[in-house]
Amino acid sequence: MILRNLWRRKVRTALTLLGIAVGIAAIVTLVALSRGIVASYAQVTSRSDAHVLIQAVQGPGQAITLGTGFDEDLLHRMRKMPEVRSASGVIYTLAQMSDLPFFIVFGYEPDQDGIRHFKIVEGVTLSEHRTRRGGKPILLGKIAADSVKKKVGDTVRLEQTAFRIVGIYETGTAMEDAGGVISLRDAQILADMPHQVIFVGLRLHHPDR
Template identity: 30%
Template sequence: MSFWGLILKNLWRHKIRNGLTLLGVSIGVATILALGLLMNGFEQSLGETLRAGKTDFSVMSADAPAILFSAIEESKLEEIEHLAGVDHAAGSLLAITSFLNNPYFFSIGVEANDLDFLGVKIVEGRAFGPQAPDEILLGKTSAGNGNVHVGDKVTMGTKEFQVVGIYETGNAWEDGGAFANLATIQQWQHKEGQVSLVAVKVKDGFVADAVASTLKAHFAGQFVTMHSIAESENFLHSVGIMQAISWAVSILAIGIGGIGVMNTMTMAVFERTREIGILRAVGWRRRRIISMVMGESITIALIAAVLGFIVGILAVKGLLLVPVVKGYLTPVYSIMLFVRAFGIALAVGLLGGLYPAYRATRITPTTALRHE
């Protein structure tokens, strides 16, 4: 029998115990992979939210912890437009409400004549009228998820709207939401005279960064500017937190998985004391004993990695079918993410096998006879 054949045979002898250990490690790998895929998708999706349209940069409150909490007086729009280098400024109010079976629906209030400026492309129907408080545009994704068509009446939150058009921006969050008249969203959210964001277009011949600096200086630090959400301090802070959580889960998976593998392999070594003693008696060196035990430990971890990859990908695909998530997020696959998950599985196998391998090398033929 070959050396690897012996390793596989040893693992098969206690298939239930080894299978449970393998399951535990694979769940850890699947969790790491799924978190990474979703976090990458979340970062990419939000990072593109302000890149569509004809805007050069956007403005939000400096003291707001997130864009949803940003509050800018609508009267500031005219003041911004009068700054040197500013061609146009468009305000929008962001709100989270319920729609159909989605309790976290993304709605945006804008002026009707700013839709094209903000990159909203009508693919079916027409835009809402400037004085039509009950008309709404649904994103292509949200309309598809809810099987809603132009002309239908829908309830968003507690208010009824008529769908007059379907739009597409190319951004998952916006296409999974809705646009309505700014005044309607302001009244509905009890935020009359306020906007969350101001999108700014710079005149030809001016540099966007210079105009943004002028704007911040003019308003004495009341606002922050960004070319995309990915450049905002709040976004970077949120991404940093998510990355820290992801690494914490990875470390936890190494610890729990390593202990599980170590426990399994220690029990295996204890039960095979006589067998290992005989192998030592027939000439097996300590290095070969270490290779056998470590080989079994690493084999468990590597099989768990493959299973973890499959489970993680299937879990993400299943999550994307949930109405709250469907259409809003696209997982981003990267080689480094798989390498990281594989490396963690390998680390679990190595760390989990060290002590059992050391214990196995201390077994001598006389020890085996006494054990028997």
């Protein structure tokens, strides 16, 4: 009887099996993608030259995100500690950018230690940039610049805001080189995270103690 019903409904059965197969393939693809994102994310955070990296703890079972924000007042308090040589606040966020499915933006204070591993291959750094002509300043990763065919002096739009490319950088990490770097203040506005950071990197006077 069961076989007879399956035979009579062979079209429905075939479609059901096809749907299951597509669902399984989609799950496998998403798992592989999420693992790739996690691996790239771990590589980015581990490349920091900070002696101590502070991040807000996410609850168990939470979806994969770029991090949880916390008040940057903690950053200012840590800078006053005698053991701390420097403290760098960072924001990572995703933004819409024309010609790219998604674009990761890194927000740094232009003069902080943490931004130094973005090696400029064309143009200047954010701290060397002195004019706002043509939009807020942005550094574009080499992979991103090649993808959208942009160069120093061109303008890109993140969400509804125009940014002028003042430099092109390379770090050797795909997740960074496919993104861009803007000032911490601009990133806080873009991410709608006023006065917040996602990471604080500390460099100590005596890290071996």
